[in-house]
């Protein structure tokens with residue numbers, strides 16, 4: 012698995028043939044600073060940042076799991092001020108971990124992972140802060156290790172992998188229309204990408220980890236020129252493809 016390769020100055024790492032999806036292997040802050048994010052066009056910032064909780068990433072003892080590298084930035088409290096400064100409609104996951112650094116909002120999203128009584132060391136639900144307004148809204152979708160309501164073929168793509176169905180639900184709640192631009196600053200394994208393609212959305216996405224970019228791109232059945240040039244090794248770090 013590729014980890015922590017040197018980061019170049021931001022330039023697209025991959026773009027879909029129709030130009031709708033652009034992935035940067037870069038810090039999102041650097042992409043923004045380079046003027047590559049058309050902020051006023053962004054219809055939604057959909058962020059799943061490092062929560063600052065130093066989450067365990069060795070999943071090799073669980074069924075279908077593997078040992079992942081630590082999540083970049085997860086060893087320090089998350090500061091949402093850079094994302095808030097964009098001033099766009101936003102959904103920020105893990106916000107219960109940094110709520111004190113967010114404005115008040117009566118509208119949060121809660122994802123109930125539909126836990127049962129069996130022991131499970133992950134959380135029963137995840138929470139997202141949003142400035143989209145309305146009320147607290149609940150999404151129910153089973154996601155407990157290999158007990159999943161969807162995507163049995165994508166187990167083990169990322170230590171904090173979220174379902175594509177969750178992205179689809181968020182995009183629908185945000186009332187996005189075909190052609191709207193979604194900014195995904197923390198791409199990870201990229202569940203936003205298949206959801207966006209299905210809805211005809213445009214995406215600008217960033218991740219500092221090349222293996223994450225490759226995994227996310229691979230979910231669309233694509234491959235980067237860099238990967239294609241590699242003579243040996245499993246594609247996309249051995250991640251499953253949908």
Ligand SMILES: C[S@@+](CC[C@H](N)C(=O)[O-])C[C@H]1O[C@@H](n2cnc3c(N)ncnc32)[C@H](O)[C@@H]1O
Nearest residue numbers: 038039059060084169172173197199200218219
């Ligand atoms: C919580 S994970 C996202 C997981 C994703 N939701 C999924 O379903 O796979 C956060 C991701 O942000 C990336 N990251 C951390 N700091 C970053 C930054 N400043 N800019 C871009 N990506 C960053 C990490 O490499 C990690 O993959």
